[in-house]
Amino acid sequence: MKLDGSFTIEKANVKFTQIVRNIMEELNRNKELLTLLADVYTYDDYIFTHSFNVTLYTLAIGMELNINKKNLEALGLGAILHDVGKILVPVDTLRKTGKLTEDEFEQIKKHAEYGFQLIKNVHTVSLLVANCAYQHHERLDGSGYPRGIKGDEIHYFGKIIAVADVFDAATSNRVYRKAMMPHEGLEILYAGAGRKFDNTIIEAFRRAVAIYPNGLFIELNDGRKGVVTAQNEGIGDRPMIRILEVNGEQIVEPYEVNLKKNLHLLIRKCLNIQETA
Ligand SMILES: [Fe+2]
Structure with a gap:
């Protein structure tokens, strides 16, 4: 992207x-x-x-x-x-x-x-x-x-x-x-x-600096989990996330969430790949 x-x-x-x-x-x-x-x-x-x-x-x-x-x-x-x-x-x-x-x-x-x-x-x-x-x-x-x-x-x-x-x-x-x-x-x-x-x-x-580099698995404050896919230039701590898991379940159609536009969302945790469903 x-x-x-x-x-x-x-x-x-x-x-x-x-x-x-x-x-x-x-x-x-x-x-x-x-x-x-x-x-x-x-x-x-x-x-x-x-x-x-x-x-x-x-x-x-x-x-x-x-x-x-x-x-x-x-x-x-x-x-x-x-x-x-x-x-x-x-x-x-x-x-x-x-x-x-x-x-x-x-x-x-x-x-x-x-x-x-x-x-x-x-x-x-x-x-x-x-x-x-x-x-x-x-x-x-x-x-x-x-x-x-x-x-x-x-x-x-x-x-x-x-x-x-x-x-x-x-x-x-x-x-x-x-x-x-x-x-x-x-x-x-x-x-x-x-x-x-x-x-x-x-x-x-x-x-x-990309505070959350591409490829990193993260958990958001609403519990959704995903992977960092792209950076917003000039805002190293609000990247683009591809959501892969909702309510502990892997989803069939992953979608993107842009943290630059969703200021209520925060990255709560960085995950090891094993911590995703
Ligand atoms: Fe030193």
Whole structure:
């Protein structure tokens, strides 16, 4: 099904792929960076996967905000390397399932500065990339770490990566808790909008990212179940759903419901395929 703006989406996809390719080439050219990333991979595979997800979200936001190609590449590089400092945090602390002691939390907080130092030591890379690692836990109101800097003291790239990072961390399974639903991840961002996170960036995220990707099985708040079939451009959390099941029974003739036009309908749950009749 083609929705309004599908042509723009396709064009954006081409640009997106090109930027990701350029970032990979840059990493490939720069063996020191590649080694850092390989160290992350061997150290903890969650951080590695998380870093890739954050990069994709970050680039989607950056493109939505019309950041130019050269800056997008630096931003993407900053995103992929934002958590490299975690390789210097003891793995037992990183993976601890119980409540962290104050000391352990302090150890984890150090990863931002460690990352800055590790990237800064690679002389061929712009300092801006190192600053992405340094600043991604800073918050607009100064409540972040490591320095507690505020507002404009935080580089725009740091603010973008912060939004991507928080969303992916909330919506991923962690050793200490289950993944939240995508809309719950969005709510965390909205709760901090203007105070912790930049409003414009959250809005760009919501427009650019398919919160519920095509192919995902979901349950609506009226109990109907179905599959996401298409996105409405500019509204990443109100996609098109093909209804497959009503009142617990599979229906003979599936039909489409557009959440953009049915604002009373909400996605209540994301389902495994086995949870459908
Ligand atoms: Fe981090």
